[in-house]
Amino acid sequence: MTERIWDKFLTDRDKAVFDASGFGATAEWGKRPALLVIDVNYAFCDEKPVPILDSIKTWRTSCGEDAWEAMPVLQRLIHLCRGKGVPVIYTTGTRRADNWDSGSWSWKNSRRSEDASPMTTSHGHDGNDIVDEIAPAPQDIVVLKQKPSGFAGTPLHSYLQLLGCDSVIVTGTTTSGCVRATVLDAFSLNFRVTVVEDGCFDRAQSSHAINLCDMHAKYANVYHSDVVAEHLQGLRAGMFELPSGMGISAKAAE
Amino acid sequence: MTPDRFEDHVWKDVVPDDLLEIYAPYTRATSVGPNPALLLIDLYNLAYQGGPVSPLDLQDTYPSSCGIYAHQAIAPTRQLIAAARAAGIPVIYCTGDTAPMAAPKDVSATRRKMSPRRAADFQIWHDFAPQDGDVIIRKQRASIFAGTPLISHLTKLGVQSVIVCGESTSGCVRASCVDAYSNGFKVSLVEECTFDRHELIHKINLFDLHHKYADVMAVDEVVDHLSGISAQAAAAE
Numbered sequence: 001m002t003e004r005i006w007d008k009f010l011t012d013r014d015k016a017v018f019d020a021s022g023f024g025a026t027a028e029w030g031k032r033p034a035l036l037v038i039d040v041n042y043a044f045c046d047e048k049p050v051p052i053l054d055s056i057k058t059w060r061t062s063c064g065e066d067a068w069e070a071m072p073v074l075q076r077l078i079h080l081c082r083g084k085g086v087p088v089i090y091t092t093g094t095r096r097a098d099n100w101d102s103g104s105w106s107w108k109n110s111r112r113s114e115d116a117s118p119m120t121t122s123h124g125h126d127g128n129d130i131v132d133e134i135a136p137a138p139q140d141i142v143v144l145k146q147k148p149s150g151f152a153g154t155p156l157h158s159y160l161q162l163l164g165c166d167s168v169i170v171t172g173t174t175t176s177g178c179v180r181a182t183v184l185d186a187f188s189l190n191f192r193v194t195v196v197e198d199g200c201f202d203r204a205q206s207s208h209a210i211n212l213c214d215m216h217a218k219y220a221n222v223y224h225s226d227v228v229a230e231h232l233q234g235l236r237a238g239m240f241e242l243p244s245g246m247g248i249s250a251k252a253a254e
Numbered sequence: 255m256t257p258d259r260f261e262d263h264v265w266k267d268v269v270p271d272d273l274l275e276i277y278a279p280y281t282r283a284t285s286v287g288p289n290p291a292l293l294l295i296d297l298y299n300l301a302y303q304g305g306p307v308s309p310l311d312l313q314d315t316y317p318s319s320c321g322i323y324a325h326q327a328i329a330p331t332r333q334l335i336a337a338a339r340a341a342g343i344p345v346i347y348c349t350g351d352t353a354p355m356a357a358p359k360d361v362s363a364t365r366r367k368m369s370p371r372r373a374a375d376f377q378i379w380h381d382f383a384p385q386d387g388d389v390i391i392r393k394q395r396a397s398i399f400a401g402t403p404l405i406s407h408l409t410k411l412g413v414q415s416v417i418v419c420g421e422s423t424s425g426c427v428r429a430s431c432v433d434a435y436s437n438g439f440k441v442s443l444v445e446e447c448t449f450d451r452h453e454l455i456h457k458i459n460l461f462d463l464h465h466k467y468a469d470v471m472a473v474d475e476v477v478d479h480l481s482g483i484s485a486q487a488a489a490a491e
Binding site for chain 2: 157158159160161162164166188189190191
């Protein structure tokens with residue numbers, strides 16, 4: 001097998017344990033996927049590729065340049081899914097202006113108080129706005145969430161049910177946080193799960209690799225985007241009754 | 255059922271004309287949705303105890319029984335289950351969770367005063383005995399979805415709609431229908447196979463569910479639909 005991104009972080013014993021215990025087998029894809037794009041917003045990406053240690057001075061949750069390395073991958077997969085009529089579902093955060101509903105988030109970060117005065121980008125975008133480079137199209141679906149998992153307290157599962165999805169292809173950020181939480185909930189709900197290795201990113205490169213390793217071992221097939229793109233190309237077009245998107249652009253422009 | 259027969263149901267004699275007028279915008283054709291599963295809500299012994307008499311006469315002996323209404327529903331429910339099995343669709347039961355130490359004090363499906371839970375009371379009534387391959391959900395609250403793995407099972411089975419029956423119309427059936435609807439399932443509720451302790455509350459709750467969340471359908475219509483699925487499956491073989 002070709003070298004995986006996590007191999008260099010594993011000890012010899014770890015590798016032997018994975019081999020011997022049967023984890024990391026390749027599961028079936030499922031037949032009716034949705035593409036999930038988790039939290040690829042300005043707060044996690046900054047406005048352009050900026051070295052992470054500089055970027056986090058402004059955006060404390062930024063993943064720096066790694067976010068922008070994933071961007072062409074996301075663009076490619078989103079384009080492919082739209083072409084096939086496969087649902088493209090984004091998540092991003094939402095918050096009251098006074099930040100009261102940050103809840104448990106405020107317990108684990110010393111810079112949380114900065115959120116009390118929400119920042120905007122130089123173009124006036126909120127930190128929770130999905131970056132323009134992969135902006136949602138009118139027929140796409142955007143799920144607003146407050147917690148790591150895209151399923152926690154959101155209608156995401158009912159949308160997947162309504163669309164008749166049996167599987168999800170997960171991309172976005174952070175691999176160790178919201179991506180993993182969403183993958184775990186999808187797995188618990190019996191969806192087939194694929195994670196796009198180069199379509200996910202994190203603040204910490206070791207966390208990124210080890211979380212991909214964990215997910216591949218237990219919950220998902222972790223594949224390179226080339227493999228995912230080839231699979232998407234093989235799907236029949238027009239399988240889903242997607243939102244019409246009528247009137248969405250006009251509303252968004254208001 | 256075509257829209258002109260939308261109000262042709264058991265509530266006809268209790269729903270006044272002005273209410274029908276207010277609810278006119280809900281009128282539509284009714285049907286069973288794609289890839290259905292049958293949900294049998296709380297068809298446990300407690301609901302049948304005391305036999306086919308008025309629940310009023312069972313207040314002291316079997317206060318949880320639906321008496322005559324439960325027993326009247328036995329024959330059509332047997333017919334419905336047989337049709338579901340012939341069609342090969344998933345058959346899913348639920349009953350009260352009687353496992354010891356499973357819940358704190360006062361956790362129950364309704365606020366009524368209950369005698370202590372006995373496991374035998376919550377076994378499925380013998381006419382509807384579950385078979386190998388069926389699923390039984392043990393629940394602590396009114397809805398079959400609340401705090402149970404049902405939704406993950408339905409996702410795995412590729413289910414997109416549910417056919418619901420059982421008791422009580424105003425309690426666990428209603429809660430389960432609303433949750434199914436909220437979770438993106440098409441809901442069909444079988445009139446003759448659904449019951450409560452009093453006709454008025456049964457009728458008004460069916461009326462509510464039919465207009466807002468579910469298609470209330472006659473058992474014959476649902477059985478016909480399921481027979482169609484059986485015939486299609488047979489032809490495909």
